[in-house]
Amino acid sequence: MHIWKKKTREEIKSRIFNALNENTDYFGDRSLGVPGSHLDSKVFPEDAPFLTDAPFMATLLHNPNHIGCHTQGVSESFFKGTQDIERELLEVCAVDILNADEKAIDGYVASGGTEANMQAIWIYRNYYQDKYKAQNDEIAIISSEDSHYSMAKASNILSLAYYRVKVDFNSRLINADNIQEVIDQAKKDGKKYFIIIANMMTTMFGSVDPIDLYADVMEENKLPYKLHVDGAYGGFFFPFAHKNHALDFRNPKVTSVTLDAHKMLQAPYGTGLFLVRKEWMQYANTKADYVEGDDFTMIGSRSGANAIAIWMILMTYGPYGMREKIFILSKRADWFTHKLDELKIEYYRSESSNIITMKAEGITAQTAKKYGLVPDVHHQPKWYKVVIMEHVTIEKLEPLIEDLKN
Numbered sequence: 456m457h458i459w460k461k462k463t464r465e466e467i468k469s470r471i472f473n474a475l476n477e478n479t480d481y482f483g484d485r486s487l488g489v490p491g492s493h494l495d496s497k498v499f500p501e502d503a504p505f506l507t508d509a510p511f512m513a514t515l516l517h518n519p520n521h522i523g524c525h526t527q528g529v530s531e532s533f534f535k536g537t538q539d540i541e542r543e544l545l546e547v548c549a550v551d552i553l554n555a556d557e558k559a560i561d562g563y564v565a566s567g568g569t570e571a572n573m574q575a576i577w578i579y580r581n582y583y584q585d586k587y588k589a590q591n592d593e594i595a596i597i598s599s600e601d602s603h604y605s606m607a608k609a610s611n612i613l614s615l616a617y618y619r620v621k622v623d624f625n626s627r628l629i630n631a632d633n634i635q636e637v638i639d640q641a642k643k644d645g646k647k648y649f650i651i652i653a654n655m656m657t658t659m660f661g662s663v664d665p666i667d668l669y670a671d672v673m674e675e676n677k678l679p680y681k682l683h684v685d686g687a688y689g690g691f692f693f694p695f696a697h698k699n700h701a702l703d704f705r706n707p708k709v710t711s712v713t714l715d716a717h718k719m720l721q722a723p724y725g726t727g728l729f730l731v732r733k734e735w736m737q738y739a740n741t742k743a744d745y746v747e748g749d750d751f752t753m754i755g756s757r758s759g760a761n762a763i764a765i766w767m768i769l770m771t772y773g774p775y776g777m778r779e780k781i782f783i784l785s786k787r788a789d790w791f792t793h794k795l796d797e798l799k800i801e802y803y804r805s806e807s808s809n810i811i812t813m814k815a816e817g818i819t820a821q822t823a824k825k826y827g828l829v830p831d832v833h834h835q836p837k838w839y840k841v842v843i844m845e846h847v848t849i850e851k852l853e854p855l856i857e858d859l860k861n
């Protein structure tokens with residue numbers, strides 16, 4: 456099962472430079488008809504000496520275009536070397552992080568979590584239209600009110616109604632009654648087909664949805680639904696902190712998952728990941744005349760360097776290194792919550808999570824500003840959060856604790 460193995464710097468370097476050599480790229484003489492090129496060599500000279508030691512930068516310069524989806528069917532042949540690394544990266548995420556069977560998942564590196572969530576909703580909307588002859592106004596998106604605003608964006612762009620399930624103020628949990636009320640309302644509004652987004656850690660609270668509740672209520676109501684997991688924040692954290700859970704591909708009810716390497720993984724922006732069970736990408740096929748193998752993605756042209764960056768991070772750490780990194784962040788968060796307990800400052804923290812969301816009472820706006828704490832809403836906030844990332848060390852947290860004491 457475990458295809459994810461830690462690699463040395465040398466191994467990583469040689470794999471990437473070999474992949475660039477396999478690409479028929481713009482530095483060669485067989486790409487005369489492609490509407491793209493390497494980065495402008497007056498501005499970004501390709502003979503800068505450090506590049507031989509910098510595979511990511513070198514890939515940026517070569518500028519491979521990963522347009523399309525490369526886990527299925529035919530792909531643009533010009534960039535097959537680096538596409539191969541993208542395929543391996545997706546397989547590692549699907550199998551080793553999200554516990555899918557081997558070769559059971561399609562996907563691509565998206566611009567971010569927003570696009571990956573939208574791609575999921577787009578696929579399910581088209582599926583309902585195709586299989587059930589559903590009208591747009593019969594399809595609804597459902598997620599908790601703590602969900603990311605990309606759901607509202609998708610609702611607007613794809614012309615689908617969006618219903619938000621309430622959460623309890625202190626536990627941040629949805630409950631079955633809430634879901635039932637929302638379903639009743641949606642049914643009254645003529646909705647028959649449902650697209651549900653469950654959170655694997657929300658952006659503001661790090662809270663995790665009890666995904667079975669959604670499935671149970673939908674099944675009791677005998678309503679068609681598709682289930683997508685939004686792991687844009689938690690996808691590279693939660694699976695390393697929790698072994699047994701229902702938010703990955705072990706759960707047959709989960710059809711797709713969003714991950715975001717530019718959050719917890721510290722990859723450059725443009726590194727969202729969309730992963731979906733085989734046979735589902737087809738619902739997003741737009742016949743792209745000039746792209747070899749059509750296009751099944753929202754984005755169109757996209758940089759192959761983004762896939763390289765994510766792959767490099769995962770291969771540098773390996774599965775145990777990543778677990779260790781997450782463990783350290785979680786322990787630092789423990790330290791912080793112990794201090795808050797001593798100060799009797801109330802907060803929300805999901806088990807092992809690295810987001811600590813403090814109740815705003817007793818925290819002045821100046822303190823929040825001084826430490827860059829992020830509020831739930833900017834006008835009269837009820838909560839402020841601290842996110843324990845690599846740069847949020849105990850040394851940097853100590854002065855905040857001192858200020859909170861006063």
Ligand SMILES: *Cc1c(COP(=O)(O)O)cnc(C)c1O
Nearest residue numbers: 567568569603657658687688715
């Ligand atoms: C950040 C985030 C998103 C959106 O991701 P972008 O990469 O900013 O587009 C979606 N969902 C959750 C839970 C997030 O934390």
